[in-house]
Amino acid sequence: MAQREYKQLGCRDLGADCHFLVRSESEDELMILFSEHACRVHGRCEITPELKDRMRVSMKTICCEGECYEAPRMTGQSCWDSF
Ligand SMILES: [Zn+2]
Numbered sequence: 001m002a003q004r005e006y007k008q009l010g011c012r013d014l015g016a017d018c019h020f021l022v023r024s025e026s027e028d029e030l031m032i033l034f035s036e037h038a039c040r041v042h043g044r045c046e047i048t049p050e051l052k053d054r055m056r057v058s059m060k061t062i063c064c065e066g067e068c069y070e071a072p073r074m075t076g077q078s079c080w081d082s083f
Contacts, residue, residue, distance in 0.1 A: 005061055007024055008022070020041070031052065
């Protein structure tokens with residue numbers, strides 16, 4: 001099956017004790033989704049340039065099998081966990 005590349009960012013990558021992981025093919029979308037979580041769950045609704053830099057530095061590029069694309073993007077459970 002074809003591999004696809006995604007950007008992934010988790011709260012743990014930013015030092016938070018939280019299992020949230022978000023994955024997207026688009027870096028911009030990933031930042032938006034992550035920002036929504038940071039605001040809703042952590043009360044960090046102000047995305048400062050510094051925080052944006054940290055997000056950019058912390059995000060990883062991962063490969064998932066094609067079927068993974070259909071899975072919810074915002075979840076602590078994903079094909080990533082079974083690697
Ligand atoms: Zn979180």
